[in-house]
Amino acid sequence: MRHFLFVCSHNRARSPTAEWVFAQLPDTEAKSAGLSEYAVKRLTPEMIAWADVIFVMERGQRSKLIRQFGVSVAETHVVVLGIRDEYECMDPELVALLTAKSARWL
DSSP states (O other): OEEEEEEESSSSSHHHHHHHHHHTSTTEEEEEEESSTTOSSBOOHHHHHHOSEEEESSHHHHHHHHHHHTHHHHTSEEEEOOOOSOOOTTOHHHHHHHHHHHGGGO
16 A cells, blocks of 8 residues: 655645545555645644655755755655645546656556
8 A cells, every 4th residue: 555645735736636636546545734824624744644646736845855854755755746836626637647656657
């Protein structure tokens, strides 16, 4: 079973969409969280420990992830997808981008 964690700022559009899309794959569990203190579901060290791969949406989020969680992240592969915060949750264009940009790791 593969464990994918998707992280964005507020856990309102990009990461919850990714969680839903990738939870449909066989032998895959997906979770999502946000880095902001105002996130719907805030990222925790337990989520990081659970993940085989962490996908962040933007380069700055990777830096913030490392600043906030330091050594917890050191053992986990972090992938920057390069998807800007300009989509609504479950937007078909967002789903297509997530699928295309993460295909290499699936």
